[in-house]
Amino acid sequence: HDKPQPSGCLLESQGSLCPICRQRITHETGWNVHHKVKKVMGGGEELSNLVLLHPNCHRQLHSCEAGSLKKGL
Template identity: 40%
Template sequence: MRQQSATCPNCGQSLFNGEDVHIHHKTPRSQGGTNHSSNLVAVHLVCHSQLHR
């Protein structure tokens, strides 16, 4: 979250706006992605759902 300046990369809003926060894998684990911090990003629950559509 610190590396993202507490901002959701999907919508650009603060991660501290009262919405639930989820961790998203940039490259899915099923496609060889890892749990390393360089592959993870914090996003709002709604934004996470949008990313998986």
Template identity: 30%
Template structure:
């Protein structure tokens, strides 16, 4: 997965393995029918992953 991303976090553009913790993100959430297939997963820094979910929650509340 990381190799497919060229070892870069797609959210911040920084190298994945820069000492920050890494999370696996489902592009389409499992609760919404997403799968654990490689095409639906991304490696993100933990802080970036939190930011993605924070933004998604805000957009749902509007």
């Protein structure tokens, strides 16, 4: 099944780069949408609370070992 294109506004605001690894986000690399403030903590779906990350970078962000990566995300 085809994955939809990442949000143009969100991707453009990030300069098409993943803020974790600073590499380009493309259809080939894939992406996940990360909520800066978790939904369970009251975070919403507004663009200011969202960031696109590579799937592996997103997993690292949520792992115990990656606590230092989370600054600002």
